[in-house]
Amino acid sequence: MKYGIYYSYWEKEWSADCLRYVEKVAKLGFDVLEIAAHHVNGYEPRHLDEIHRCAKDNGLILTAGLGPSKDRYLSSPDATVRAAGRKFFEETLTNIAKLDVHVIGGGLYSYWPLDYSEPVDKEGDRARAVEGITGIADFAANLGIDLCLEVLNRFENHILNTAEEGVAFVRDVGKPNVKVMLDTFHMNIEEDSFGGAIRAAGPLLGHFHTGECNRRVPGKGRIPWREVGEALREIGYEGAVVMEPFVKMGGQIGSDIRVWRDLSNNADEAQMDRDAKDALIFSRYMLEG
Numbered sequence: 001m002k003y004g005i006y007y008s009y010w011e012k013e014w015s016a017d018c019l020r021y022v023e024k025v026a027k028l029g030f031d032v033l034e035i036a037a038h039h040v041n042g043y044e045p046r047h048l049d050e051i052h053r054c055a056k057d058n059g060l061i062l063t064a065g066l067g068p069s070k071d072r073y074l075s076s077p078d079a080t081v082r083a084a085g086r087k088f089f090e091e092t093l094t095n096i097a098k099l100d101v102h103v104i105g106g107g108l109y110s111y112w113p114l115d116y117s118e119p120v121d122k123e124g125d126r127a128r129a130v131e132g133i134t135g136i137a138d139f140a141a142n143l144g145i146d147l148c149l150e151v152l153n154r155f156e157n158h159i160l161n162t163a164e165e166g167v168a169f170v171r172d173v174g175k176p177n178v179k180v181m182l183d184t185f186h187m188n189i190e191e192d193s194f195g196g197a198i199r200a201a202g203p204l205l206g207h208f209h210t211g212e213c214n215r216r217v218p219g220k221g222r223i224p225w226r227e228v229g230e231a232l233r234e235i236g237y238e239g240a241v242v243m244e245p246f247v248k249m250g251g252q253i254g255s256d257i258r259v260w261r262d263l264s265n266n267a268d269e270a271q272m273d274r275d276a277k278d279a280l281i282f283s284r285y286m287l288e289g
């Protein structure tokens, strides 16, 4: 397994420039840096080259995370929004391919976070989501990219809340580069068993996020990491384990993630770095067995 971190740990905005995290994260000992794909289309070609080169020089693998926005996503009941979603995905996939990204994960099948002030049509949204993901899968495959559909908790989305629902969805799509993605934070809310959920995903598991129940770094909470590690090893998972901690308030990230208190013990950047490094050592120790 490869170990990574989402740079949103240090940031308040998804649009933050990921370049400054490439060297930092490599130096902390990570194999993988996850970058937000939300704004990659706004990067100049020169900047994409620079990020790509810097990742290569630092021996770092890049993965991408995405929560599509409500005005352009693949399963909207509105055909104009679906078309804008398709265009956005084509551009985004093309740009992340330039960074040698082979995995994109998140609620790709919907928009995020969901607006529950509107009526929920789970059946209709799911059917359109299967169609939308199926429609973009070959485009991603031609760029060598896996689409990893993140199973989210009920407060963030309604289509995929459990590993079982993720597996059924991925089977309905039936494309080899469309996979299930799990996240221990969401699993803690929705799954009866951590190990059971990972085993249910089995060979379809394409990407994995980690975080404690309150999204602090792994090792500072009560997720059963041994059980998680045993199950990941049992299914022969060889993908990335990317920690996705959120500990600071503010900005679009703080608002989307609903961070309303400081969970970092007022850590400065140096302390945040040490916490990330400790969490990496802890994760390797607990998950590798």
Ligand SMILES: O=C(CO)[C@H](O)[C@H](O)[C@H](O)CO
Pocket (backbone or CB within 6 Å): 036, 065, 066, 067, 105, 106, 107, 112, 150, 156, 183, 209, 244
């Ligand atoms: O777990 C998540 C949201 O709660 C997601 O992984 C990301 O934060 C989202 O897709 C944005 O990249």
Ligand SMILES: [Mn+2]
Pocket (backbone or CB within 6 Å): 150, 183, 209, 244
């Ligand atoms: Mn996640």
